[in-house]
Amino acid sequence: MRKLQVQGVHHITITGADRRTSIDFWEGVLGMPFLFEQPNLDNPDEGHLYFDPGDGRLITVFTNEGRKADTRPPPARPGHVHHLAFAVSRSTFAQAVERLDERGIAHSGPKDRGFMDSIYFREPLGLLIELACYRFEPPAGASHADVLHEAHRIRVERQDRAIGDTHLVDAIERLVEHGRSSLSSDRAPRNPYA
Structure with missing residues (x-):
């Protein structure tokens, strides 16, 4: 048995109401450029709008001019977003x-x-x-996920409830120490003012 290794989110598709509501929210409120549209290739009664959330990936919305906006929150059941x-x-x-x-x-x-x-x-x-x-900003060559993973390890070591600033700072220091070479044989903290 082998995994199907994913490499990031490709797109997220939402069932929308009418076209105008979708454009007004995703572009008009959140500033996501409206990139293109085409029919929903699985349902000719729907449009398919594509927006860029800022990282080059896609948020897409299925629209239908006959659907009205329903502002009630979707159900909070297992398997739902x-x-x-x-x-x-x-x-x-x-x-x-x-x-x-x-x-x-x-x-x-x-x-x-x-x-x-x-x-x-x-x-x-x-x-x-x-x-x-x-x-925080991750050090060069590391991702936010790398910092959070290391911060989690530090939090667990210290038996703290949740990740906080101290865990982040110490995680970044560890990532730099293990990810960057140095001519120093001892990279321990020093006090040059003593």
Whole structure:
């Protein structure tokens, strides 16, 4: 038995209502360029809209002009999507409350997640959307996932409840120490002011 190794998210497809609602939200609120559209090749009664969330991957929406927006949250049952999270810059996150308030979009307010900050709100069809901003930048050659994996290991070693700033800083230090060569035989912390 062998795995089918994935290499990232290719796209996420959402069942939408009408075309205009989809464009107004995904491009008009979240700023995702509307790249192209074509018929849903499995259902000729639906359109298929493609948006770029900022990393070159795709968010796609099936539309039907006969479907009306239903703002009730989708059921929270096993196998159903709880929410979609999109990365934003620290600057964008700092403006999120103001910009959501300008539009009258109800939201959670900023949430401290230890290794990131988040804010939640619902899109016009009730799907929960999260805007997330990491509190760190990974060192060159490492990913956010690498830092979080190492921070988790440190958190478990220390028997802490959740990842916080100290775990992130120490994880980044470990990744640099193990991932970068040095002419020093001893790379222990020093005090040059003593």
